Amino acid sequence: MNKLTLTLGVAVFAVLGTAAQTAEIYTPGEPVRGDFKNFARDFLKNHCFDCHDNDTAKGDLSLEDLGSVDETSAAVWKSIWAQVTLQEMPPKKKSQLGIIDRLRFSDWIVSELQRVMKDKGGFHAHLDPNKGNYVAHNLLFGPLPKGIRLAPTSSPARIWRVTPQEHITRLNELINTEPQYDHSKPGLRTRGDVVPTNHGGELKLYFGTDRIIRWEGGTVAYATAVKSVPVVLSSSRKHGLENYPDFYTVNSSEATQILGKAEDILRYMAYGPLSLANPEQITDDPKTYDKVKPSGDLRGLPIAIVYSTKIVRPMTPIHDLMKEPGITNERLRTAVDFLFEELTFRPPTTEESNDYLQIVKNSIGKVGKEKGVFMGLSAVFLDRDALFRPELVESGKPDQHGRVMLQDWELGLAVNHALRYIKPDAQLRKAIVEGRMRTRIDVKREVTRMIADDSIRKPRVLRFFRDFFDYDLGGYICKDTKALGETGVSTRGTSHYRAMFDATASTDRLIELIVQKDKDVLKEL
Known part of the structure; x- marks a missing residue:
């Protein structure tokens, strides 16, 4: 074989090889065959060099001398990936890529960046849920x-970080008794609803407010005097996909806050308002406290509050x-098992x-029952x-594809999470325990039942509308006091915050009433 024949043969093979790869069936996510020299280099030459070679270098960027993906070039390749994947490049006026070429090139860059950055924190930008807004809708729905x-x-296999709404609701269930849901009155706050923000937009958990019958000072003094727990998981202002991929940890600051407040919660579970106030502050006749209360200005102080003697908090094994x-x-284990499931x-x-x-017993052995119980049980939080x-x-x-379906508690809690913030109801729990949450049929049965059951509160449906319309963020962005004043709202101080958060609550209830009547609203959205 002479040199000319060999050269022509290699050229034909290269052309046919490239054409063959282009004609192959493309499966997103599967490894892309080829390396920089026989795949990526040709892509850059055909689609990028018109604007980004050494002579043109638009935006002061030349890709002509760019080599394979390595630690030095990773930042440039990440930028290329973003521009191609989000369909910003090639520019609209240039010849456009076929969808398969674009997806295949994007997959190749991702795999290379993952390889190069494996020991340096990894490459995760392609997992950012915000990128989902740029996915071509015709690929999703057409x-x-x-x-x-x-x-x-x-x-x-993964773990989802509990949302702030779920976390604060779990804690609220330990110390407050909410009214049971009445589906004939969808506008009323009931058990299972997320704890709302205050007028400053802060998400907090309050102790004993349903027993307070008197305080000194205005609402600011009242709020100052009531012990509260700030939400510690993520930001209450995050919308959309709040459980971010690779969000596997709780940092030390959050863990410290959780432990610090866990003891407050446990003490309230055990003693009620006595964990917050002196015995003489708990009376149905505030005048009796007037005779013994400290003198002076008590506004905003815990000792200014009077609690009724009526017990309204949940009575739990912690109290017993x-x-x-x-x-x-026996009593220690009952308390441990109860708190764990809650x-x-x-x-x-x-x-x-x-x-x-054993943790609780060790704590009791070191510091005695009073402190040891609360210290040991705090670990469960x-x-x-x-x-x-x-x-x-x-x-x-x-x-046959190597997939394993969720089952039992993992599957049951995933179904429960889709609709609710509180524990599974009795029927779902029974299905899980009896091994009837392992198949698609099981999921369909429970989801259909829960959606059709008007007695089950489904606050995550309301959460969908908040995420969809963002109306609950009005208090953070609305500063047009003049416009608010024209509606009759006071414009003094930061009153716009209060007005907008009042409007959020009203909108929540309006949506609940609409959804109760309009069964097709989700389908139309």
């Missing part, structure tokens, strides 16, 4: 372009444990129960499943 074949859907003198293994929404395993029981919802699928049989 027929797939010819040449694309989707792999059977699945997700990796501290009410009776001494300790027994915070994680599932019963503890025998090992988990034993571990936390930092349990993984009190702060995260796992989807680890540690058991189950893989299907």
Whole structure:
């Protein structure tokens, strides 16, 4: 074979090889064949060099001398990935890429960046939910372009960070008794609703407010005197996909806040307002407290508050444990198991129960019952499943594609999470315990039942509308006091905050009333 024949053969093979790859069925997410020299270099030359070679270098960027993806060039390649993936490049006036070429090139860059940055924190930009706003809608909702074949859907084993709404509601369930939901009155706040923000937009959890019958000073003094817990998981202002991929940890600051407030919650569970006030402040006749209260200006102080004697908080095994003198293994375990399920929404395993029981007993042994019980039980507030919802699928049989379906508590809690902030109802819990949450049929049965059951509060439906319309963010962005004044609202001070958050609550209730009547509203949106 002479040199000319060999050269022509290589050229023909290269052309046919490139054409063959272009004609291949493309499966998003699968490894892209080729390296920089035989794949990426040609892409840059054909689609980028018109504007970004050494002679043109628009935006002071030349890609002509760019080499393969490495630590030095990673930032440039990340920029290329973003521009191509978000369809910013090539420019609109230039010849456009085919959808398969764009997706394949994007996948290649992602795989290379993941390889290069593996030991340096990794590459995660492609997992940012905000990027979802740029996905071509025709790919999501229209027929797939010819040449694309989707792999059977699945997700990796993972843990979801509990949302602020879920977290604050779990804590609220421990210390406050909310009225049961009445579906004939959808505009009223009931058990299972998220704890609302105050007029400053702060998300807090309040102790004993339903027993306060008198205080000194205005509402500011009242709020100052009431012990509260700030939300510690994520930001209450985050919208959309709040459980970000790779968001696996609770930082030390958050853990410290959780532990610091856990004891306050446990003490209130045990003693009620006595954990906040002196015995003489708990009376149905405030005049009796007037005779013994300290003199002077008490506005904004805890000692200015008078609580009724009526018990309205949940009476729990924590109360029983501290009410009776001494300790027994039975009462300690009952308290541990109760608190664990209240915070994680599932019963503890025998090992988990034993571990936390030992922690509490060790604490009691070191500092005595009074401090030891609260110190030991506080650890449960930092349990993984009190702060995260796992989807680890540690058991189950893989299907033909290697996928394992969620089952039992993981599947049941995923279904519950889709609609509610409180624990699974009795029927869903029974299905989980009896092994009837393992199949698609099981999921359909429970979801259909819960949606059709008007007695079940479904606050996450309302959350959808908040995320969709952003109306609950009005208090943070509205500063047009003149416009508000024209509606009759006071414009003094920061009154616009109060007006806008009042409007948020009113809009919540309006939407609930509309959804009750209009069954097609979600479909139309």
